[in-house]
Amino acid sequence: MKIAIISVSDKGQELALSLKEKLDADSTIIKTDLYHKNVKKYFPVLFYEYDAVIAIMASGILIRSIAPLIESKVSDPAVLNIDDNGNFVISTLSGHLGGANKLTQKVAGLIGATPVITTSTDVNNKLGIDVIAKDLYLSIDKPEEILFFNKAILEGEEISFTINPNKNFEYLLGYLNKVTLEIDVSFDYSSEVSEDEILVHFDDHRLVLKERKIVAGIGCRREKEYEKIHEGLIKSINDLGISESRINMLASAEIKKDEQGILKLSEKLGIPVSFVDMDRLKLFESTDVAKSDFVYSKFGIYGVCEPSALITAGFDSELIYKKTSYDGVTIAIAISK
Incomplete structure (x- = not known):
């Protein structure tokens, strides 16, 4: 993950420097760049050049800055909001596919802050279909179906997975057995499904999770x-x-x-x-x-x-x-x- 940290106050800049040092020690963080002030100038660049933006500033400034840039949960970067004192880390945008929720937990742990996450599946202790895709590095062919599947999961409905019997899907089975969030799933096997794909269906709705290499x-x-x-x-x-x-x-x-x-x-x-x-x-x-x-x-x-x-x-x-x-x-x- 490539991360930009942007601050507007001197106190926020000190927090940014300390956070960068901690993030740089993490092998899953490819790079961390710092920006200070000039919010209007930087945000249009940060939004498209980084996987995540950590904004140490008032939430009003952040929301007004990113509002014109938001396009889709598939393409928008993860956006986190932190107050100058480092008391709270708020997952603001792209909580699941963008990874903002997990990054919020990581950053809060690094600076001793309280993580704030508001996505429905998370607060109800349910596993979203987009979380599965993000955690297992799978693409989703129909992102518009995510909301329907997550609604079904929230209501306790059974979600069916169809996989190819000739492919080792131990990583999927192990993940679902290990994860602490709740989801009711069943498995079918069909050689008509590609070996690098997982067909997910509920009622008449279908989407395909495809392995990224x-x-x-x-x-x-x-x-x-x-x-x-x-x-x-x-x-x-x-x-x-x-x-x-x-x-x-x-x-x-x-x-x-x-x-x-x-x-x-x-x-x-x-x-x-x-x-x-x-x-x-x-x-x-x-x-x-x-x-x-x-x-x-x-x-x-x-x-x-x-x-x-x-x-x-x-x-x-x-x-x-x-x-x-x-x-x-x-x-x-x-x-x-």
Whole structure:
């Protein structure tokens, strides 16, 4: 998640600096940029350039600033509102698909504030269909149906999921068993449903949840043991709250194609691995990729795990887990558009 923090007062700016330091230590936060004052100038840019905007200011200023920019729950960024004293963190916009509700809980925990969340499913301890999509990195083909499904869930109606019997959907079953919010579901199996899709239906209403490709990029020291690489991967996906079965591919650089630890990991997990051509890595450019002069001095490329993951995930993909080191292993995770 790419986050912009904007403040208007000196006290708010101090809080912004402190919050940025805490967020930067989180591997699921790709970058955090600070803005101060000039609200009218900055908001039209922040709204389209970041996944989330944290506004440390009076709610009136925030609401008037974002009102002309709001378009859709599918595309609008998460927006949080914090008072200058850091007493309350309010999920203001895009609570589910944008991730504002979860980010509100995270930020409130970091600064010792009270989280304020008002979405109906959350306050009634129910699991929204859009929360499932967000948590499991699934796209929704008919966002206009979300309200209908969430209304049915609030009323305690049973929601049916149809999945392909040949695909491992352990990540979905495990998620629904583990989650603390309430939802009544039943499962059907049909080979007519694509392996990367989940058909959700209630009465005459249907929507399709489709997997966005998740790629785990791996870098490691020469002859690094499979167990250590696996341990690093587990720590990373635990941070994201996903299971191994939700990963679609592994990726690394061509120079790692003989690394037995990576090959064994691919075999053990049953997940294919792509070894990206060195020329493609040399030409790859992204402002989100961390550059290592050490790696460049050895291999002529600035990184392995982040660019490998992004290239394999496809055009316009983005990082959801920045390069993180685990005892000689580096992990980054990217997702397709």
